Amino acid sequence: MRTLIVWGVSVSALAAALTGAHGPVSTARASEDLPKTRGDCQTCHPNEARDWAQSRHAAAWESETFAQTSRNRSLKMCLPCHAPEPILVKGLGEHPNLRADDRTHGIDCISCHQDANGAYHGTLGTKTDAHATVKNEKFGTVEMCATCHEIFGTVDWYKQSEWGNDPHGCVNCHMPVVERPIATGEGLPARKARIHKFEGATPEMFQKGVKISHERRDDLLQIKLESVWVGHTVPTGPEYVVAIVEARFLKGEAEVGRHQTLLADNTAIDGNDTRLKPGERRVIRAPIPEGATEAIVRVLHKRNRELPDDQARILYEAKVSL
Numbered sequence: 001m002r003t004l005i006v007w008g009v010s011v012s013a014l015a016a017a018l019t020g021a022h023g024p025v026s027t028a029r030a031s032e033d034l035p036k037t038r039g040d041c042q043t044c045h046p047n048e049a050r051d052w053a054q055s056r057h058a059a060a061w062e063s064e065t066f067a068q069t070s071r072n073r074s075l076k077m078c079l080p081c082h083a084p085e086p087i088l089v090k091g092l093g094e095h096p097n098l099r100a101d102d103r104t105h106g107i108d109c110i111s112c113h114q115d116a117n118g119a120y121h122g123t124l125g126t127k128t129d130a131h132a133t134v135k136n137e138k139f140g141t142v143e144m145c146a147t148c149h150e151i152f153g154t155v156d157w158y159k160q161s162e163w164g165n166d167p168h169g170c171v172n173c174h175m176p177v178v179e180r181p182i183a184t185g186e187g188l189p190a191r192k193a194r195i196h197k198f199e200g201a202t203p204e205m206f207q208k209g210v211k212i213s214h215e216r217r218d219d220l221l222q223i224k225l226e227s228v229w230v231g232h233t234v235p236t237g238p239e240y241v242v243a244i245v246e247a248r249f250l251k252g253e254a255e256v257g258r259h260q261t262l263l264a265d266n267t268a269i270d271g272n273d274t275r276l277k278p279g280e281r282r283v284i285r286a287p288i289p290e291g292a293t294e295a296i297v298r299v300l301h302k303r304n305r306e307l308p309d310d311q312a313r314i315l316y317e318a319k320v321s322l
């Protein structure tokens, strides 16, 4: 350590120099920190790989809630979309087959991009020695996402929404465009690339899509929801997936009441579908208990409705003085 300081080099600068962060990028070193993908795409497409690793597509097989609802992955009909063979093999719009190997990778690069000849499809028309590419205008269209997402009505709702005529509607909201080189290598130009995080039910997305306000009206707390930027119901997906709008009333530290409204597809249970529709405004009226001084308004999201509330993901939270 002392020698480093004598040289006048900060430890972090030296570390950066050794790992090549400031100098020429050493692919071998850099790729050790990257998520491993089938086909080793991460060695040349590190941005896509890092983003994808955070996505639910990467979690589709390992997902705890998927395991719970598919009887520990033993229900055969549940498995294909969660660990598919490349969808381009059967063709867009056809439910994929379950693949034999590496199911833990879920829906990965090869699942979406590779065709029966081993070429990778996209819309950019690039050519490279690294692998064959095919320019496919259907790639990234609603028709492609519908291959798996159509089953829960997401695409039907999409078609009725104000975005419904845009053939790229799903990716325009879920894969924002950035200008950057799409692969590592000398002299590659910046291109129109798309972020591969496939963000869905996250606080950032939810709060962009649904405007929430709350105010006291006499002895009621009014919670107003408006779906302003969601091309389908909230939530969307299989009926296991639910959201809850909650008001917890407090008097000092003590909870004196709780009001919950379920947003869910209950058609099979009691004939009701209480999900928030595209463009819908809804007012929830929660009676304020005697003596309450404060309310905490939250929106909870569960991938399996059986989960207890404390395991839900919090999409929104605000304190309201009463």
Ligand code: HEC
Pocket: 038, 039, 040, 041, 042, 043, 044, 045, 109, 110, 113, 114, 120, 121, 122, 123, 124, 125, 126, 127, 128, 130, 131, 133, 134, 135, 181, 182, 183, 185, 188, 189, 191
């Ligand atoms: C050895 C490096 C390398 C590897 C490994 C690699 N690629 Fe590529 N890929 C490239 C280069 C270079 C380009 C073209 C970049 C450019 O011209 O801007 C490219 C382009 C692409 C494109 C764009 C196609 C288009 O024109 O729209 C896709 C999609 C793609 N690769 C997918 C993959 C997938 C999926 C994998 C892993 C299964 C993979 N690549 C592995 C180097 C690689």
Ligand code: HEC
Pocket: 037, 041, 042, 045, 048, 049, 050, 052, 053, 057, 107, 108, 109, 110, 111, 112, 113, 122, 123, 124, 139, 140, 141, 171, 175, 182, 192, 193, 194, 195, 196
């Ligand atoms: C759920 C399907 C899906 C998965 C999984 C997926 N991609 Fe993509 N990929 C797309 C779509 C859609 C586009 C954008 C097509 C368009 O509009 O140009 C794209 C674009 C690309 C491109 C072109 C440049 C860019 O960033 O837009 C590359 C390269 C690429 N993907 C590589 C990968 C790699 C590597 C992985 C795995 C780490 C991966 N993709 C996983 C659907 C997928």
Ligand code: HEC
Pocket: 056, 057, 059, 060, 061, 063, 066, 081, 082, 084, 087, 096, 107, 111, 112, 140, 141, 144, 145, 146, 147, 148, 149, 170, 171, 174, 175, 198, 199, 200, 201, 202
């Ligand atoms: C091979 C089937 C398949 C294809 C094709 C596919 N998806 Fe998915 N997608 C899934 C599955 C399965 C999940 C749920 C993963 C999980 O959470 O277990 C998912 C999850 C998502 C989520 C995240 C949901 C959340 O809970 O936050 C988004 C957003 C999404 N997909 C968008 C897209 C878009 C956009 C496309 C088209 C470019 C696409 N998907 C193509 C199967 C697919």
Ligand code: HEC
Pocket: 142, 145, 146, 149, 154, 155, 158, 163, 169, 170, 171, 173, 174, 199, 200, 201, 202, 205, 206, 208, 209, 210, 229, 230, 231, 232, 233, 234, 235, 236, 237, 241
């Ligand atoms: C106008 C923007 C917009 C369009 C178009 C759109 N979405 Fe979404 N999507 C959102 C927002 C915002 C959320 C987060 C709110 C939520 O959880 O429903 C979301 C959530 C999701 C989720 C997670 C749902 C949940 O509650 O767990 C999936 C899956 C999804 N979208 C898939 C799709 C698919 C597939 C398409 C195309 C048919 C599509 N989206 C079109 C904005 C959009």
Ligand code: HEC
Pocket: 060, 063, 064, 065, 066, 069, 070, 075, 077, 078, 079, 080, 081, 082, 095, 147, 148, 149, 150, 151, 152, 154, 236, 237, 238, 240, 241, 303, 304
């Ligand atoms: C046709 C393709 C397909 C089949 C078959 C399928 N799923 Fe999914 N699954 C999806 C897609 C797409 C999503 C993402 C939906 C969303 O969040 O809006 C998803 C999401 C889920 C989720 C929420 C995300 C998570 O990981 O917790 C659960 C739970 C789930 N599926 C369980 C099942 C079960 C159980 C079966 C069998 C009864 C099944 N799936 C069959 C495509 C499929």
